[in-house]
Amino acid sequence: MDSNHHSNYKLTKTEKKFLRKQIKARHTLLRHEGVETVSYATQSLVVANGGLGNGVGRSQLRPALEKCGLVDGLLMPPNKPYSFVRYRTAEEARKAYVALNGKEIVGDLGQKIILYLNFVEKAQWKELGLQALPPGLMVVEEIISSEDEKMLLESVNWAEDIEDQNVQKSLKHRRVKHFGYEFHYENNNVDKDKPLPGGLPDIWDSILEKWLKEGFIKHKPDQLTVNQYEPGHGIPAHIDTHSAFEDEIVSLSLGSEIVMDFKHPDGVTVPVMLPRRSLLVMTGESRYLWTHGITPRKFDTVQASKGHKGGIITSDVGDLTLSKRGIRTSFTFRKVRQTPCNCSYPLVCDSQTQQSSPLLPGSAREASQLEREHVHRVYEEIAGHFSSTRHTPWPRIVDFLKALPSGSLVADVGCGNGKYLGINQDLYMIGCDRSRSLVDICGERRFQALVGDALALPLRSGSCDAPLSLAAIHHPPPAP
Ligand SMILES: [Zn+2]
Known part of the structure; x- marks a missing residue:
């Protein structure tokens, strides 16, 4: 039976729409993911939209698939908006193809997702490659008892007066408090001559002594930063300023687990689970060379099997699911250098780059000259590292775009050759770039783009659902 053969009756409008969407899903999978679909029935199907990257968890997808037959395997690649299901027989897979195409299921956040299925010869998934933690990184589980956790969380007084000795800031995406030394987000450094009165709270004395004695840490820290992340909050990828802090940086996660992404300059990303009540220890390469950050989202991709807790989230895509985030409070201890x-x-070392005292631009012209010199020089220096990543879209941005509601209006300021304009066909994307020739390339690729300056956009304020500005404006990354 050929399910693609519909010529003996007239398709309804809805059927036509589904067919169009299904064909589009097939093209998108091939063009952006290299997933090849076939037009005859096989045991395996690719389920477009039914993926972890789309907010669909294993527990939502599996029951829907099992209604059509015995599921032999369900592969859910991390951060992808699709998954692969393998049935015991091609007949069962065909049943699913007929029953589930265009069917709506409810995702992990209550959002409605329409599934589009296509046959594949076999589930294809590129291995993530790296299967090890970044060198110098360690996650010590259950380092604190539940009672101590409660006590430590209650010891943080978020409500106290801002004039208090311990500086509290409400950053855009999370609550922060500093002890020992204030951390300045303008220059990502501390004022070494101005320690805060009071030092670290007394409550930590015995705990830090214990960690020292048991060998989890080698130096007694003198600076503490407390961050509180609510679900949906994150912290941009960054390396803690070398000249500000010594080698060892440790962070205690309380209240809730979270996945932290570590990234090597060559583009390798290692997602690391930091369980509740665990201590993350960063030394050597993991502290100096790898960036770390937390993607702002409401759920994480985690291992489904109960035995696996801390450490790397493997690429065992047969065992991944979603976990809802809770409120996480992190206590990051550092020693001022x-x-x-x-x-x-x-x-990547600010102490070793031959920069004399940082120059402050005196005029817009000087500023742009400085920018040209520095930005250009930096790009030249790291060109080797960038060559592999420059032309492919950043996966996190792809995930962001794919997660936006259908029909959203998105402006990509500094869109370049339009690398992100075609990621999600369900969005209305408008690109904008200062370069006429790049905008022309976007036009050739049939994207909407216009020539314009990022500082004077020809778009009405508030007219877009989401802005996108990548590799065009660089904010200095805050430290945890
Ligand atoms: Zn250094």
Whole structure:
């Protein structure tokens, strides 16, 4: 039986729409993901929209699939908006193809998702490659008892007066408090001559002594930053300023688990689970060379099997699911560095880059000259690292775009050659770039784009649902 053969009756409008969407899903999978579909029935199907990256968890998708037959395997790749299901027989897969195409299911956040299924010869998934934690990184589980956790969380007084000695800031995406030294987000450094009165709260004395004695840490820290993340909050990828802090940086996660992404300059990303009541220890390469950050989202991709807790989220796509985030409070301990850093990573070391005192531009012209010199030089230096990542869309941005509601209006300021304009066909994307020739390329690719300056956009304020500005404006990354 050929389910693609519909010529003996006239399709209804809805059927036509579904067919169009299904064909579009097939093209998108091939063009953006290299997933090849076939037009005859096989045991395996790719389920477009039914993926972890689309907010669909294993527990929502599996029951729907099992109604059509015995599910032999369900592969859910991390951060992808699709998954692969393998049935015991091609007949069962065909049943699912007929029954579930265009069918609506409810995702992990209560959102409605319409599934589009296509046959594949076999589930294809590129291996993530790296299966190890970044060198120098360690996650110590259950380092604190539940009672201590409660006590420590209650010890943070978020409500106290801002004039208090311990500086509290409400950053855009999370609550932050500093002890020992204030951390300045303008220069990502501390004022080493101005320690805060009071030092670290007394409650930590015995705990830090214990960690020292048990060998989890080697130095007694003198700076503490407390961050509170609500579901949906995150922190941009960054490396803690080398000249500001010594080698060892440790962070205690209380209240809720979270997945932190570590990224090597060559583009390798390692998602690491930080369970509730665990201590993350970053030393050496993981502290100096890898960036770490938390993607702002309401759920994480985690291992489904109960035994697996802390550490790397593997690419075992047969075992991934979604976990809703809770409120996480992190206590990050660092030791302020009193001498310049002499690490083995000069490219990312602010102590070792031959910069005299930082120049402050006196005029717009000087500023743009400075920008040209510095930005250009930096790009030249890291060109080797960038060559592999420059032309492919950043997966996190792809996920962001794919997660936006259908029909959203998105402006991509500094859109370049339009790399992101075609990621999600259900969005209305408008690109904008200063370069006429790049905008022309967008036009050739049949994207909507216009020539314009990011500082004077020809778009009405508030007219877009989401802005996108990548690799065009660089904000200095805040530290945890
Ligand atoms: Zn360094």
